[in-house]
Amino acid sequence: MPRTTPASVALAATAALLLGACSATTEPTAATGPVPGPTATVAPARVTHTLPDDPALMVLPATGAESRWTQGLDVLGQQVTRSVAADCAREAGTGLPPEPPLAFISYAELPDLAYLGRHGFGHGTEVPVPAASATPVRTGSDAEIRRCRARGEAAGEKVREAYLPLQRLWFGELSASRRDPAAVRALRTLSGCLTDKGYRVRDEEAFFALVDRTMMNASTADYARQDRALGSAYATCMRPVEAVREPLRRTLRRQFLDRHAQEVRKLRAALVPTVRDAERTYGARLMFPTP
Structure with a gap:
């Protein structure tokens, strides 16, 4: 799965297409979860639509498995942005330039070892998209594209403002x-x-540099094997590290929840209604990657 730091959410095109959907499963912690070997036959990554019992976990993740909810929330805002921009262009009888498909982007600070161990670093889960509408007569001018993308960004920011200030903290x-x-x-x-x-x-850091070099130079035929081997090695070797870090992060989160109790109460009350309103208004769908 592509990586990013907690401070930024980047969009990346990925090599593996999503096949099918699934129901939610209970994920093991990094300290106890199984890591398949690099040569094992692995089913494609999938998505689930099941929300956590506590919606605040989508905003305040403390483990790699919990970060999947955060990735889904990130993608929802991007769906809204693209939907509004596309509608704007369609109203003008134009289209927007092609963009890479949306994908769930993992957080380097919260390594999802169960996912990395199964799928490696380069095989993120692409986001299912609705069937494309009719191709427009022409691509919009630069000014038209900027106007529609600005409208889309404004709509996405409106969704994110329900949780982003607290998440940044x-x-x-x-x-x-x-x-x-x-x-x-x-x-x-x-x-x-x-x-x-x-x-x-x-x-x-040196290992991540090795991953980048290896995957850039891997042949198409050998890409998936090398990717899974790297992911499996990293997941296995990081399990003792995450066994120490996860309890520390959970303690940090408990302290954070206590210090920001009022903001968290507002978040818990507002987040799911905001999500459902975005789904109804823009045709988006909240979903989360799962191994």
Whole structure:
């Protein structure tokens, strides 16, 4: 799955097309979840539409598995943005330039080891899209495109304003778990574990650089195998690290919820109605990736 930092949400085209839908499943934690081997036959990643019991978890994730809800919320805003921009262009009898398909983007600060271990780094879950309408007569002018995209961005921001201020505060505190002495000690084991699996790197950053180089140079025929091998190695070696970090992040979140109790109450009351209103108004659909 493509990676991003908590401070930004990037859009990426991915290689694997989504096949089918599924019901929600209970995900294991990073510390206990199984990691399939790199040569195992793996079913394609899927999506679920089931909301968490506490809607605040979509905004304030503390684990990789919880971050799937956050990714889905990110994508909902992007769906709204694109839908409104496309409607604007259609009203003018024009079209917009093609864009990469929407995809769920994972967070580097919250590694989803169950997903990475099954699908690797390069196979994100693409977002199902409705059938395209008739092709317009022409692509809009630069001014028309800017106008419609600005209208779309404004609509997407309207959806995100229900949760983004609080989410930014949380992401700003999330990295504290990395600085905890126990987490620092646990991360020191990563290099040796990856070396034992054939990836001689000095640290996590160097491993990510290796992933990028490997996937850019992999042949089409060998891409999926190498991707799964890298993801499986990383997931296995990061499990002891996440076994330390996850409890730290959960503690940080409990403290955050206490400090921001009033804002969280408002979030819990407003988030799901905001989502449902966006779905009705713009034809979007909230969905989440699942391994």
